[in-house]
Amino acid sequence: MGISFWRWVGRKVFAFFREIGTISILLYRICGSSRTFWRDRRLILDQMLRIGVHSLPLISVVSIFTGAVSSWQAAYQFQGVIPGEMTMDFVGAAVSAAIFIELAPVLTGIIVAGRVGASIAAELGTMRVTEQIDALETLAIDPIRYLAAPRFIAGWTMLPILVIYACLVAHLGAYGVAFFLLDISTGTFFGSVQRHFLVHNVFSGLVKALVFGGGTALIGCSIGIRAVGGAEGVGKVTIKAFVYSSAFILVADYILAMILF
Amino acid sequence: MIEIRHLRKSFDGKPVLKNVNLIIHDGGTLVIIGCSGCGKTVLLRSIIGLIKPDKGEILVNGEDISLMARRDLFRIRKKFGMLFQGAALFDSMTVEDNIGLALREHTNLNPEEIRKKVGEKLEVVGLPGIEKKKPAELSGGMKKRVGLARALIMEPEIVLFDEPTAGLDPILADAINNLILETNRKLNITSIIVTHDMASALKIGDHIAMLSDGRIVFEGTPAEINKNQNKIVRQFVEGKAEVT
Numbered sequence: 001m002g003i004s005f006w007r008w009v010g011r012k013v014f015a016f017f018r019e020i021g022t023i024s025i026l027l028y029r030i031c032g033s034s035r036t037f038w039r040d041r042r043l044i045l046d047q048m049l050r051i052g053v054h055s056l057p058l059i060s061v062v063s064i065f066t067g068a069v070s071s072w073q074a075a076y077q078f079q080g081v082i083p084g085e086m087t088m089d090f091v092g093a094a095v096s097a098a099i100f101i102e103l104a105p106v107l108t109g110i111i112v113a114g115r116v117g118a119s120i121a122a123e124l125g126t127m128r129v130t131e132q133i134d135a136l137e138t139l140a141i142d143p144i145r146y147l148a149a150p151r152f153i154a155g156w157t158m159l160p161i162l163v164i165y166a167c168l169v170a171h172l173g174a175y176g177v178a179f180f181l182l183d184i185s186t187g188t189f190f191g192s193v194q195r196h197f198l199v200h201n202v203f204s205g206l207v208k209a210l211v212f213g214g215g216t217a218l219i220g221c222s223i224g225i226r227a228v229g230g231a232e233g234v235g236k237v238t239i240k241a242f243v244y245s246s247a248f249i250l251v252a253d254y255i256l257a258m259i260l261f
Numbered sequence: 262m263i264e265i266r267h268l269r270k271s272f273d274g275k276p277v278l279k280n281v282n283l284i285i286h287d288g289g290t291l292v293i294i295g296c297s298g299c300g301k302t303v304l305l306r307s308i309i310g311l312i313k314p315d316k317g318e319i320l321v322n323g324e325d326i327s328l329m330a331r332r333d334l335f336r337i338r339k340k341f342g343m344l345f346q347g348a349a350l351f352d353s354m355t356v357e358d359n360i361g362l363a364l365r366e367h368t369n370l371n372p373e374e375i376r377k378k379v380g381e382k383l384e385v386v387g388l389p390g391i392e393k394k395k396p397a398e399l400s401g402g403m404k405k406r407v408g409l410a411r412a413l414i415m416e417p418e419i420v421l422f423d424e425p426t427a428g429l430d431p432i433l434a435d436a437i438n439n440l441i442l443e444t445n446r447k448l449n450i451t452s453i454i455v456t457h458d459m460a461s462a463l464k465i466g467d468h469i470a471m472l473s474d475g476r477i478v479f480e481g482t483p484a485e486i487n488k489n490q491n492k493i494v495r496q497f498v499e500g501k502a503e504v505t
Contacts, residue, residue, distance in 0.1 A: 127351075130347065130349060130352075131345045131346075131347060131349035132349050132350075132351055132352070134306075134311055134345070134349065135343070135345060135349040135350075135351070135411075137310075137311060137338070138309055138311070138338060138341060138342070138343040138412075138421075139338075139362060139363045139366070139411075139415075140335040140336075140338040140339050140363070140366075140367065141362070141363070141366050142331070142335070
């Protein structure tokens with residue numbers, strides 16, 4: 001029992017490092033194809049449209065409610081902690097910092113992991129099991145350059161833009177609750193945001209977005225391109241991509257928080 | 262010329278190709294036959310470098326592709342075209358984009374010139390006017406023809422066919438056989454066809470090689486295979502479940 005448990009642990013650890021190695025090699029090969037990025041700009045733009053623009057509706061909905069609930073929760077938590085009339089003065093500042101530092105990057109990242117990371121894995125996995133990736137190879141077209149690189153660049157560049165958008169929308173949601181439900185004036189809310197605004201918070205959020213966006217696309221590509229086993233295999237890589245991307249985001253969020261703050 | 266020397270390949274410890282030796286001369290058609298699962302497709306994919314052998318050499322015009330770096334392998338692959346068993350068309354692209362992709366990637370032709378060449382190749386395979394269709398709108402036979410047009414677009418020297426008649430009705434299968442013969446004649450290419458369809462093999466093959474238990478057990482003309490008395494060869498040629 002003891003030996004088989006440690007054997008299992010050993011296999012899992014080995015598999016983890018092998019996965020890290022495979023993804024690192026993919027990143028190396030993507031960087032190696034950088035000379036063709038300008039030539040492949042149409043492919044990249046197409047992916048930016050799919051990853052970025054098509055994610056806007058979902059991110060809008062999630063962000064507005066994230067901001068709204070943050071505002072409400074902040075007001076609730078400040079009661080009894082901050083004296084009487086001053087309670088609501090800090091709602092704007094608290095919510096704004098939370099949105100910039102954590103809520104916008106992480107929630108946007110997880111949405112993109114689910115929507116985009118999984119779909120990249122499904123698309124490339126389907127291409128793999130139907131020999132389309134082999135067909136690219138026989139046409140002397142590098143699948144990494146043609147398929148993975150545009151997706152990686154699109155994920156890496158679009159997530160910071162999506163996070164900026166999410167921040168704006170979340171602030172609107174927070175303001176909406178503050179103004180209509182908490183009786184906080186526009187001047188009080190945005191004045192509080194402005195007084196306690198730190199560029200470092202925005203910068204940190206964008207650094208996280210860069211890491212999350214690139215990582216999610218890379219994981220989706222790496223896992224999808226290695227799919228085996230037909231439809232069942234494609235299903236497995238889709239789930240795996242989402243799970244790995246989400247776990248990556250949460251772990252990376254912690255590590256970046258230690259570094260940036 | 263393609264030379265295959267002492268080729269070995271295993272998957273998960275199970276040997277598929279044990280010691281394959283074969284020489285494929287320029288021009289004409291070589292048909293590789295054998296029972297299902299004997300390694301025909303593995304051999305075909307090894308010839309174009311999709312599978313790296315465990316041991317042995319694959320020399321294409323004197324260059325060993327089994328050891329090549331990707332850049333050199335891509336250079337060699339431009340001499341090849343391949344028709345996959347399921348055609349492997351890119352389902353997000355139209356027929357025109359599927360066929361023209363290699364031209365867009367490897368040549369400086371403008372879109373009009375590419376369109377013209379795509380049209381020509383569709384004429385060759387007997388499917389004019391379907392440029393704007395997507396693969397999902399095509400029948401199995403049409404997909405194979407489009408796949409063949411895509412394989413021929415770069416004017417390759419060597420074309421590989423992986424079970425070109427699989428899944429097709431007998432009439433359509435014969436139409437594909439005729440297309441392969443006509444393409445070979447008109448374009449003066451070397452064709453390497455993998456199939457377990459004996460009727461196709463006898464019709465289109467100038468030479469036939471039979472793979473069994475990971476080795477080549479027969480190599481010769483269609484006339485010679487019909488006279489060959491090797492039990493394994495006879496069993497396959499006659500299509501009998503038991504060895505007599």
